[in-house]
Amino acid sequence: MTTPHTRARSTRIPSRSVALATVLGASMLALAACTPGASTAEEPDSKYGFPIVEQEADAPITVWVDASRQPAADAFKKAYPEIPITVETYDGGADGSGSFQTKVQAFNQAGSGWPDVVFSTQNNDAAWASQGDEPFAAPLNKGYFEQSFLDGFTEGALAPLTVDDTVYGLRNDLAPTVTWYDQSLMDEFGYTVPTTWEEYQELGEKVADEHPGYIIGGVGDAFAEEIYFWGAKAPVNTVVDANTLSSDTSDPYAQDMAAIIDDLLDAGVLAQENVFSPEFVQKYTGKVLMLPGPVWYSGALFSNPDSLNAKPGTIAAGLPLAWEGEDAVAGNVGGGTWFISQHSANLEAAKKFLEFVTSDERYQVDMASGLPAYQAAGDKWLAKQAEAGFFAGDFAENVSTASTQVWDGWGYPRFSQEAVWAKTVTPKLAAGESLVDLLPEWEKAIENEAQVNGYAIK
Template identity: 55%
Template sequence: MAGQHRRKAARILATATAALTVAALAGCAGGSGEVNSDYGFATADQEDGSTITVWVDAAREPVAKAFEEANPDVPISIETYDGNAGGSGSFQTKVALFDQSGEGWPDVVFSTQTNDASWAAKETNGVQAFAAPLNKGYFSDDFLAGFTDGANDPMTVDGSVYGLRNDLAPVVLWYNQKLLDEFGYEIPTTWEEYEAMGEKLAAEHPGYILGSIGDSFVGTYVYYWGAQAPIFALDGNTFSSDFDDPHSVAMTELLDGMAANGTLVQDSVFSAPFVENYSDKIVAMPGPAWYAGALFQNPDSVNAEPGTFGAADPLYWEGEDEVTGNVGGGVWYASSHSKNLDAVETFLEFATSSEESAELNSGLPAYDEAASTWLDAQAESAFFAGDFKAAVQKAAGSVWGGWGFPSFSPETAYAAVVVPALAEGKTIADVVPEWQEQILNEAQVQGYTVE
């Protein structure tokens, strides 16, 4: 690993000759009060060989264990948590408690959310920001340049990169080649064709589906983001949510229509009922690239037969930009309070760029070399029908840039308002005002100026 060979001895301690005193940081908890010129932030006194604590969700635990096996000389304590899934806020809540006590911070944290940098990069009540800036000397420019263009943009604040993207999660159109052949259907390329397929499928093959709207990440990121619906937009500190935009209205109507004819269901794609009732009835379904491993190759989920499913180019509105949504793509954060930053660096390089991590990733790695390894492995396995690699690569470069990354998740409002409304037999259109109000209230609570 490059991190193991980069002036390690000189970077063990923030010495007086390698640091600049910054009065504004002198009282910050967890740091030395001096900016280490090698790292670009105030570091804690370094303890070479000390154990690093790494927080991961269950899906990333194998990567952490692979690192432990490959680096027996690096002491590591692996702890699992919910990964901040669904915008739970657990990451921020736990860090706030450590900020109050002035100790206990983990060295590395994985989060499923791409918006944590909005708070993790900020000093809180005089305590240095949890997330360490990574492009001020901590990681080499060559290493950072290895990430896919734009991959780390959501974690970039005022020119500083505060997190490393684990994987890209662009939305593609998953399709069941065997069912399409059996029914004589073509792969839809636009939202309009997708909607028309829903009407045709409902009439000719009731019980077969084109997806689910029962997950908060699907309703928001897959459909509304993919539709260029500006319901979650951020400009500086100004947040806006426009459900009257034609793209927003059209997507709401599409979802309500397909839910009414039964081609969109309410079961979570990760639920037992979905797996039991619909695994062999999915004709097509827009979803993130990581469905590859999380659903279709997962023995506890859809567990499809090789050659059944393929990935096609993302859906778009006819005559408009060919863009798509994005569902997460986890992020690795390094703690600015860590006492073993060299070990943290070694771990993060392994987790994001190594061949081992690429092989364990369920989705498209954000690091280019790892992405190539992953895509080639998928192609060589011949598990997916069609040109899987081309579709995923196109989607990765087509994510719509109008979606915002504030300090809260769009998933919480969808889960609180839309999901229970659907269960009660209401339409999305019925609760749009309440849904929008919930989003705007969350923005206000977080301190944003609301339009």
């Protein structure tokens, strides 16, 4: 095993454990800030803040969803059979594929074909979808949606989608990272759930020696950096201002986290398979001792009969891990966003759809796998989980706490950090290269992508 990395505490940036109300507060403007020459000015001839195309009350709306949101569209059809709707599935921009943006650019060139509503797994899509000579995303708080409805979202939930005080999308669910663990295995092995990254590393080394084949985490997904480096307060994705980005992988937080991951990979206790792959399910069902990750793992992995299918009462969601002597912070993995097109010919139907899929209990409480971003639905969803008793421990309390701890030093620029990580880091980790050694290459790749997207590098 490698020797635990020693952090130069005196050179660290201050610890920040912040409420969701201020998640990326100062950088929200920057994350989706205008590109040079772009305009977000309200059109004088529009009551909603954008030029409205000719409306047709009976026009069907076309809705794009990923496979996981198909039930939301089906529930809407059942609730409102009188509203014509065509549902098309696509990848949802998963892992930073950029498919949403690519398709919209093609429609812009053709001058037609835009869907009315789009679900995206990428919160940073607001950064480009609200901009340009022909922006896709409709402003939602300039008279289109009632302010009382928008105020119903958990405080801060719409911040990643807000540009110059204009809201361009609605969050589907909140996605703070928590420390998932199997309570039954912890009891069987006589282990204590770690509360710090240092204890996490020590536990991993012990598991490697005493229970080889079991894992305490995974780095095989494009969003692994949002779990580990965001949760470690590593300033590698900082939006400084409207057109400036900073990435510093030499920072002690980044160096420390990379060293821990290298150690645990060497020990064989971090999975390198994608958690949604058949290989992961086949190899690790019953062998996941711990798995730091987003709250939506609750339904996507642990209670999913097609995935890990854990036994009731075995899996618990612990609080985010902290550095020793510091406050814990959470990372954030997606959460998903609904957009309405400025080109929609049936804005009323599109509005009704978004109201339903973000706030209606028939979907968000009865069917959704993750914590709804709409406050009332979120409270009832947590109460439902507690009543069901599927998860062990203080599930509702810990998830609620984690949602207030998302670190504000990680931004949402005009490009996908997931795509950069997946291209630059994931394959080389799989090939056995050291993450510590890869950090400068990752930083350079981030800076190159930022510059392509119009950012200056600080």
